[in-house]
Amino acid sequence: MAWKHANEQDFRRAISGHNLALVAFVDVGTGTPISIQKTPIDSLGSENSHPRKTGSQALESEWMSIAGSHTSLISFDCSTGSAVCDEFGIISYPALRFFDGHGQMKSYRGPRRASAIASFLKRAVRPAITTLDEENSTNFQSVDETVLIAHINSRDEHVVTAFETVSSQFQDRASFGLIDTTGASTIACYNNRDEQKFTMSDLTAVDALTKLVESCIAPLIGEFTRANEMKYLQSGKSLVLFFATSSGEREAFADEMRQVAKMYKEYLSFVTVDANEYGDFAVPLGLTPGVFPALAVQNPMYGQVFPYTSRAKISPETVGAFVMDIVQKKVKPWDGQSRPEEVVQAHDEL
Structure with missing residues (x-):
């Protein structure tokens, strides 16, 4: 399905009065490149590189898949209405x-997946903080992918204030509930997507709540984008990058690989990469241009990359074995020069 943009009159009507609206400001002809390249490469595959989609083009199918059932979703084409986009401070697409x-x-900073956007729209009609009691808190724990429930003693006014602040800041990515208690103040995190739960009782540090929320919403297997590139590259961990053209493939990889990611989370960051938008990232990782799904391991600290060249299907078992082979130095890092088909041939001859 193609974008169905609102004109300026419809756009202003949609955001006027007490209407709720989530607006995608797009320009399908504009893309901002980023670089994952940390190793030397030649002109490998440059003539046959996979066509690269812009961020606006990559969002299109996700947005349109739910736009028909959510009247609060509006898209606006900044290539034909630049004055409007300038008015609202839009500088990238x-x-x-x-x-x-x-x-x-407010900026929506959540995932650009249809399911995440739909979850946000449900969240947006609720208060930033939902008042709960012990009886209905259990159901609220599963109302969203990420839920934080605070048990706060009224005497801890600073905790109440801090919780109100973080709920407003992170409402685009998580749901917040509050229960009055006569005991010690605690806050529980429920990351339902990754089936993780933890509780914090030491709330004295100024940034304690912010760090808790950031940890809670951080997916075990994230999505590599230009916005978080440096965070991942400077994390001190090696990256396991999975490239796929469809969001379904990327979500299936995240679901299947969750246990492996948990096993190695202290040393590895597993991420998915939208091959429509960032397909050219595959080239400096020693992967065949335009052939997806594909996987590679990158060690930013030492500038090493390890393309997964086996013809075996990418699965938890094969990826786990591949990681162990790297750790045990059974696999050599890519030399940055060999063509991908030569890497595959060398691997098959081992």
Whole structure:
């Protein structure tokens, strides 16, 4: 399905009054490249590189798959309405902005997946903090992919204030609930997507709550984008990058690989890469241009990459074995010069 953009009149009507609206400001002809390249490469595959989609083009199918059932979703083409986009401070594309019906505009910084956007729209009609009691808190724990429930003693006014602040800051990515308690104040995190739960009781540090929320919403297997590139490259961990053209393939990989990612989470960051938008990343990782799905391991600290060249299907078992082979130095890092088909041939001859 193709974009169905609102004109300026419809756009202004959609965000006026007490209407809730999530607006995608796009320009399908504009893309901002980023670089994952940390190893020397030649002109490997440059003539046959996989066509690269811009961020706006990559968002299109996800957005349109739910736009018909959510009237609060609006898209606006900045290539034909640049004055409007300038008015709202849009400087890169796509930019997702939520209008809350009270004259406030906030950035949506959650995943660009249809399911995540739909979850946000459900969250947006609830208060930033839902008042709970012990009886209904159990059901609230599973209301979203990420849920934080605070048990706060009224005497801890600073905790109440801090919780209100982080709930407003992170409402685009998590749901927040509050229960009054006469005991010690605690906050529980429920990361339902990755089946992880932890509780914090030491809330004295100024940034304790912010760090808790950031840890809670961080997916075990994230999505590599230009916005978080440096975070991953400077994390001190090696990266396991999985490239695929469809969101279904990427989500299936995350679901299947979750236990392996948990096993190695202290040393490895597993991430998915949208091959439509960032397909050219595969080339400096020693992978065949335009052939997806594909996987590679990158060690940013030492500038090493290990393309997965086996013809065996990418699975938890094969990836786990591949990681162990790297650790045991049974696999040599790519030399940055060999063509991908030569790497495959050398691997098959082992």
